[in-house]
Amino acid sequence: MPLTDPSARHFSDEEISDHIYTMIVAGNETSATQLAHACLLLAMHPEVQAKAYEEVAGLVFSPDQEITIELMKDLHYVECVLKEAMRLMPVAPIVGRQNLAEIMLDGHRIPKGSVFLFHFYALHRRKDVWGATADEFDPDRFLGGDGGERHPYAHLPFSGGPRGCIGYRYAMMSLKTLLAQILRSYELTTNLRYEDIRYQYQISLNLAFPHAVQLRRRN
Numbered sequence: 242m243p244l245t246d247p248s249a250r251h252f253s254d255e256e257i258s259d260h261i262y263t264m265i266v267a268g269n270e271t272s273a274t275q276l277a278h279a280c281l282l283l284a285m286h287p288e289v290q291a292k293a294y295e296e297v298a299g300l301v302f303s304p305d306q307e308i309t310i311e312l313m314k315d316l317h318y319v320e321c322v323l324k325e326a327m328r329l330m331p332v333a334p335i336v337g338r339q340n341l342a343e344i345m346l347d348g349h350r351i352p353k354g355s356v357f358l359f360h361f362y363a364l365h366r367r368k369d370v371w372g373a374t375a376d377e378f379d380p381d382r383f384l385g386g387d388g389g390e391r392h393p394y395a396h397l398p399f400s401g402g403p404r405g406c407i408g409y410r411y412a413m414m415s416l417k418t419l420l421a422q423i424l425r426s427y428e429l430t431t432n433l434r435y436e437d438i439r440y441q442y443q444i445s446l447n448l449a450f451p452h453a454v455q456l457r458r459r460n
């Protein structure tokens with residue numbers, strides 16, 4: 242097909258291969274680990290899992306039913322579960338930036354070219370932002386939408402601004418689909434306790450031990 246925009250050009254094979262590689266690297270381990278974190282948190286909190294299961298069971302009638310975009314929009318509580326899992330256990334807990342020009346920040350002069358690390362894990366647990374229960378797993382806090390009173394940058398699992406995650410809509414859709422399918426077919430249990438969670442930082446936020454979650458098939 243001819244290109245209509247004169248400034249447009251075809252990608253070279255190398256560029257296409259680089260983009261595919263970026264999508265695979267940026268999109269796979271992140272989504273898989275974030276889903277595993279969400280499953281572990283649900284296994285540790287059976288009352289939350291029961292509420293999420295109720296929503297899924299009420300919407301999805303047969304195991305073979307396709308999960309469509311319309312159906313996904315009704316998975317409100319499952320979405321809250323994912324947002325809360327991303328708040329407490331953000332798979333990308335720290336990102337780096339470098340300022341292109343000198344800036345003043347909180348009365349401090351920051352010279353051009355400084356490197357910043359933004360600590361989303363710490364931001365997501367600030368009690369002045371999330372309240373006294375900031376360390377607890379409570380998806381209900383997202384029931385009112387993305388925060389209401391909260392600052393729009395209080396919840397940054399996908400970072401923000403022009404270099405935030407390019408795949409966040411796709412990631413949310415795939416995680417919702419997978420979590421709904423898991424919940425529909427299995428009950429999740431674990432012997433691990435929430436207060437015993439320990440992390441290992443490997444650029445992404447991993448557990449210091451395996452995600453020991455048992456799956457029991459539902460009838």
Ligand code: HEM
Nearest residue numbers: 267268271272275333336398399400404405406407408412
């Ligand atoms: C739960 C899943 C995911 C999480 C938590 C996540 C998180 C993030 C974060 C925090 C960044 C910003 C990094 C930075 O500021 O330095 C980022 C960037 C990026 N993500 Fe994701 N991501 C996820 C899934 C995906 C998926 C599914 C794709 C692609 C299909 C993707 C593609 C990208 C790309 C290409 C960038 C770089 C954007 C740029 O530099 O302009 N991510 N992601």
